[in-house]
Amino acid sequence: MNIQADIGEKELIASAAAGDNDAFGRIVSLYEKLVYNTVKIRVKQNEDALDVSQEVFIKIWKALPNYRGDCRFSTWIYRIAVNASLDFLRKYSGEAPENIFSGGDDEPEREIADEGNVSSPEEALDRSETVNSVRHAIKMLPEDMQQVILLRDIEGYSYAEIADMLEIEMGTLKSRLNRARESLKEKLILLNVEF
Amino acid sequence: MLSSKKRKQSLSCDDIDKLLFEYADHATDEITSAEIEKHLEGCEKCRKKSEECKRLLEDISKLELEPPSELHSRVMESIKSVPQDRKKIYLGRFFTNNRIPIGTLTAACIVLAVIVGKSFSSFNLQDITADKVAKATISETNPESQVMETAVNSSEADIAENKLVFKAPENDALYFYAGGETAADESGSDVTGAEEENYTVPNKFALKGNMTVTAEAVETLSPALINMKSITAELSSYMNLKSQNGAELLRAELMSEFEGRAAIFCRYDDLEGLYEGRSSHIVRKYGSSALIISRDDTENFLVIEKLLRHNGCQFDILTPDNGEFESFSLILLELPDELSVKDTESQSEQSPETEISAYDTDSDD
Numbered sequence: 001m002n003i004q005a006d007i008g009e010k011e012l013i014a015s016a017a018a019g020d021n022d023a024f025g026r027i028v029s030l031y032e033k034l035v036y037n038t039v040k041i042r043v044k045q046n047e048d049a050l051d052v053s054q055e056v057f058i059k060i061w062k063a064l065p066n067y068r069g070d071c072r073f074s075t076w077i078y079r080i081a082v083n084a085s086l087d088f089l090r091k092y093s094g095e096a097p098e099n100i101f102s103g104g105d106d107e108p109e110r111e112i113a114d115e116g117n118v119s120s121p122e123e124a125l126d127r128s129e130t131v132n133s134v135r136h137a138i139k140m141l142p143e144d145m146q147q148v149i150l151l152r153d154i155e156g157y158s159y160a161e162i163a164d165m166l167e168i169e170m171g172t173l174k175s176r177l178n179r180a181r182e183s184l185k186e187k188l189i190l191l192n193v194e195f
Numbered sequence: 196m197l198s199s200k201k202r203k204q205s206l207s208c209d210d211i212d213k214l215l216f217e218y219a220d221h222a223t224d225e226i227t228s229a230e231i232e233k234h235l236e237g238c239e240k241c242r243k244k245s246e247e248c249k250r251l252l253e254d255i256s257k258l259e260l261e262p263p264s265e266l267h268s269r270v271m272e273s274i275k276s277v278p279q280d281r282k283k284i285y286l287g288r289f290f291t292n293n294r295i296p297i298g299t300l301t302a303a304c305i306v307l308a309v310i311v312g313k314s315f316s317s318f319n320l321q322d323i324t325a326d327k328v329a330k331a332t333i334s335e336t337n338p339e340s341q342v343m344e345t346a347v348n349s350s351e352a353d354i355a356e357n358k359l360v361f362k363a364p365e366n367d368a369l370y371f372y373a374g375g376e377t378a379a380d381e382s383g384s385d386v387t388g389a390e391e392e393n394y395t396v397p398n399k400f401a402l403k404g405n406m407t408v409t410a411e412a413v414e415t416l417s418p419a420l421i422n423m424k425s426i427t428a429e430l431s432s433y434m435n436l437k438s439q440n441g442a443e444l445l446r447a448e449l450m451s452e453f454e455g456r457a458a459i460f461c462r463y464d465d466l467e468g469l470y471e472g473r474s475s476h477i478v479r480k481y482g483s484s485a486l487i488i489s490r491d492d493t494e495n496f497l498v499i500e501k502l503l504r505h506n507g508c509q510f511d512i513l514t515p516d517n518g519e520f521e522s523f524s525l526i527l528l529e530l531p532d533e534l535s536v537k538d539t540e541s542q543s544e545q546s547p548e549t550e551i552s553a554y555d556t557d558s559d560d
Contacts, residue, residue: 019279
């Protein structure tokens, strides 16, 4: 995914800022994954994550006319999502956050997209199990590691975008990302997962 | 990233190991990538690790953490009732103490009838500034005797030069107009009910004192249909801009300080019939309407909402950020001069019967 490459994004933002619901709907489509998953990393229940995500988009909708393009749009949205999550946690402090990478108590595990080139059903099953193991391993990581993996390896944001969002230097990002991936690898080894 | 000193030497397996994820992610620069590839050609152990890194990144990328499908629809539904933040405009308090007999107010307490006309197409939102806003406060000071008092701050009214017009033309409904011209004395005007055809109070007088509506008039005010021309202009702009895909701009402004109230903005033909004879003639003439519901009227608010939904009406519900209803407020905006003239002319041309055409702003001076 390369949202930044969307040449129509500026126009989309301008239209949405002018009150165009359809344009905003497209923005929601583009960023709902980022918002929801960023929120879900931090808040406990799926329903809470849904509520907070909705609140994030309402905040975005309200604040759109004031978005001046001083930072990347994705960064702006990410920060709103993080702040809303933190607000939520402040309100309900003491509750251990459930993890984005777990399906949650109230919903089945999400389907893993089968994008790999597999040659047999058995192999497909193996890969699917591996991917599910990856999900479990990720949830064992610290939040900051989860976040960089989410943004880079799942959401596909550019390094520059992620550095902006997290307000860290590129070198710090690369280092954190490398540590996150190495840690993940270690967890998977502990889980006896072959990859 | 490796230091330049290390770069001059060939990369060791440890060096390579630290770069494999970055390499697998295509994030190493060209020179580093070439060095890694060269190393991998001759090092089976690192090559195997490199493959592992690539596979792991592939596996991670398959974690499509899709948000719940209802998120999108919930967001889109919710923003219908949420204004965007824009420059603030002044909202005058209208009812500071909402104790009007709710039962007699039917569902909504106030209908802001709105004029929609081509004359407003040139309305520029930038013209709406704080110094063009008048302030009016109408409060019920004696609930027992059902006396509603109108008090308007004169200094603020001088800015706008609006007038308040009380009118009871038909169907026992009262209209409040800005831009009226009938007499009122400086100590205020007593309005005694619907027997009179018109109650019109020039601002300059009304603003110096309190205008009192007696119990009889309060009865008549149920379901108070209050139309202020200046608000009409504001909402008209909104409605017009809507067709030009700019509606949310004005609504956002309207709602930016929408404290303590909730409102439903309806298309006029959706509202028509809801209040039967009481409002249909208004909406027919003025185009669209807003119901503003008070704190104490939340039950009716829900009833109206259900009713509108049931009838498939198009409407927006606007609620204050804090979700609490405290009081009514209305916005009094002065029309830009050129617009006022155009509006008046247009109204006269388009609808000679329209009451508001009788209160030509030009004639106020």
